[in-house]
Amino acid sequence: MKNLTDFIFVIPNAMPHELCDMLLEEYQTDAGFEPARVGNGLVFDALDDNIRKCEILHISEKDVMQKNAFVRERLDMAVFGCVANALKYYQERVPTAAIQKDLGYDLLRYKEGGFFAEHIDSSAQTPRAIACSFGLNEGFDGGEFAFFGGEYVVQVPKGSAVMFPSNFMYPHAVTPVSNGIRYSIVTWFFNMKIEAKSNCPLDGFKPCRQLECAWFMKIRGSNPNTGDEVDDWGCSIVWMPILMIENAQQQRQTGAAVESFRNEMVRANEVGHQVLVAAAEQRGLS
Ligand SMILES: [Fe+2]
16 A cells, blocks of 8 residues: 655755756846745735745746856756656656656745745646755755645755655645755646637637637647647637747748848849949940
């Protein structure tokens, strides 16, 4: 018989200490840290420091990345490698953990007094499947993962990771940091695609009538947003943003081609002009 704790793993050496140090060196002075929010299924994305008191930096987001793109893109890739290895470790032990993707990485900073009250990670808005949290530093007290009302407590030393299911059976807290600052990188894996509901705002939000509607059409090609192959049916209105992006890309390419053609023509005209001038000089016409 399996126990709930059989699905909670602390993975040693999940991230090299050098990478932990580089991440802190790069990000700990970033001005983009903000108070972390909570979502409980009813109130989504709210600030409440009675429930959660720590700061967050969304290190995979474009505006954070672009502050020092050369370094940060490489750090992101390095974290991705560690996350992939941690997931492999988990799936070797829990083969039923079918995961599709993660949604980027957050750097969390718990200063003295920082904590996260007991909660679960998954909700209707964010259907997370597995959490993965890397410890980045030492030199603090508290800040442990406490599951099931504190019945099962795990520490996540520097360079290790804790992974556990995000569902309602895994309530957990981060105990208060009583001394020092605790840094961690956290991500979640999803096992389902996030898809918009198939309902039509032009038809009272009833389910899409698909082939009964003349606007339901097939598109084939590559998605200019993701590069993924598209060969699917869908509503014309839903296709519109993708087609507009595609159109903008084509316009840019056309503009670049016209500019290149113009430059070639100017150059050719100059050469022709020089030939005419030289011929005129030879005949003593200039
Ligand atoms: Fe959590």
